Amino acid sequence: NAGVTQTPKFQVLKTGQSMTLQCAQDMNHNSMYWYRQDPGMGLRLIYYSASEGTTDKGEVPNGYNVSRLNKREFSLRLESAAPSQTSVYFCASSEAWGLTGTGGAYEQYFGPGTRLTVT
Amino acid sequence: LAKTTQPISMDSYEGQEVNITCSHNNIATNDYITWYQQFPSQGPRFIIQGYKTKVTNEVASLFIPADRKSSTLSLPRVSLSDTAVYYCPVGRRGRETGANNLFFGTGTRLTVIP
Numbered sequence: 001n002a003g004v005t006q007t008p009k010f011q012v013l014k015t016g017q018s019m020t021l022q023c024a025q026d027m028n029h030n031s032m033y034w035y036r037q038d039p040g041m042g043l044r045l046i047y048y049s050a051s052e053g054t055t056d057k058g059e060v061p062n063g064y065n066v067s068r069l070n071k072r073e074f075s076l077r078l079e080s081a082a083p084s085q086t087s088v089y090f091c092a093s094s095e096a097w098g099l100t101g102t103g104g105a106y107e108q109y110f111g112p113g114t115r116l117t118v119t
Numbered sequence: 120l121a122k123t124t125q126p127i128s129m130d131s132y133e134g135q136e137v138n139i140t141c142s143h144n145n146i147a148t149n150d151y152i153t154w155y156q157q158f159p160s161q162g163p164r165f166i167i168q169g170y171k172t173k174v175t176n177e178v179a180s181l182f183i184p185a186d187r188k189s190s191t192l193s194l195p196r197v198s199l200s201d202t203a204v205y206y207c208p209v210g211r212r213g214r215e216t217g218a219n220n221l222f223f224g225t226g227t228r229l230t231v232i233p
Contacts, residue, residue, distance in 0.1 A: 004162075031218040042206055042223030043163065050218040058220070090162045094219055106153045106210035106219050110162025 002026055004111035006091050012117045013081045021076040021114050023091030031094045032074035033058075033108065034066060036087040043090060049074055081118045089114045123207050123224035130230045137194045139227050141207035144188050151210035152183055152190045153221065156203045163206060166192070202231045 007022045025032065030051045035043040035058075045058030049068040063085060065077045074093075078085060092108040124142040131137045143152065151170055155163035167174060169181045169190070180193040194201060208221035 033218065033220070035223075040225070042208075042225050043221075044223070045220060048218045048220060056218070059222075092162070106151050106168045106208075106221060107165040108163075108219075108221060110164070113160070113162055 004091055004093055004109050006089075006111040006114050008114060009112070010115050012119065013078075014119055015082060017081050018077065018079050019081065020078075021089055021091075021116075022073070023075065023111060024073045025091075025093040025109070026072065027093060027109065028071070029093035029095055029109070030071070032068065033092045033094075034064075034074070034076045035090045035092065036060065036085075037090060037113075038087050046076065046089075078116075081116075083118045085116065086118045087116060089116060122222055123209060125205075125207060125224055125227045127225070128228040128230070130232055131197055132232050133198055134196050137197050137201075137229065139192045139194075139205050139207075139229065141190050141192070141224075142188065143190070143207070143209050146187050146209055147211065149212065152181065152187070153208050153210050154179070154181065154190075154192045155206045155208065155221075157206065157226070158203050166205075168210065197229075197231045199231050199233065202229060204228050 004025045033048040034046040037043045044060050047066040049055045052071045055066050067075045090113050091111040094108040153168040154166040157163040167179050167181045171183050174181045182191040204226040206223050206226040208223040211220050
């Protein structure tokens with residue numbers, strides 16, 4: 001049981017390049033999330049997917065797109081990378097509302113992160 | 120947005136009880152209060168959640184006053200391994216049947232001293 005996995009762990013891009021960050025979870029969770037964390041800051045929600053087939057914008061969606069490929073996988077795409085997108089990206093998953101884990105409805109499980117640098 | 124405010128840093132000696140406070144003045148009626156721990160180069164890890172009064176689990180206690188505009192995480196007898204950043208994101212339902220979104224502030228860096 002690997003929990004939440006993310007690939008790649010590190011990536012360096014040039015301005016204008018594109019890439020896709022991959023995320024997968026093996027806990028059969030309905031909901032998945034993408035966050036970014038800038039140095040010395042808390043996490044900010046980029047996009048989320050309440051369940052398979054649905055996606056919604058979070059606090060900072062500009063410059064990103066997402067795909068909920070199936071129940072396990074949720075990818076984040078940068079179409080044209082900018083230096084302002086240099087950050088650490090975390091994927092997370094959780095049960096949907098009304099289906100609580102041992103911790104409660106707001107217990108999210110986070111992956112190890114992807115450190116992205118855009119030059 | 121339901122952002123939170125916390126002390127930037129705290130120090131504590133090993134074996135002491137630590138109380139970390141959080142202010143969430145814009146909390147809405149149906150929002151929950153959660154606490155997460157984050158070690159360097161790792162994703163956050165869930166500690167505890169609550170709606171009002173007091174909640175206790177095997178690692179921490181959470182105290183929430185009646186007005187719910189603040190909360191306090193209590194860690195009993197901290198050890199060196201508790202050195203981390205602690206966040207108190209507000210939890211808010213994103214959709215009718217789905218996601219439970221978290222809104223983070225900047226966190227408190229706790230350093231446990233031998």
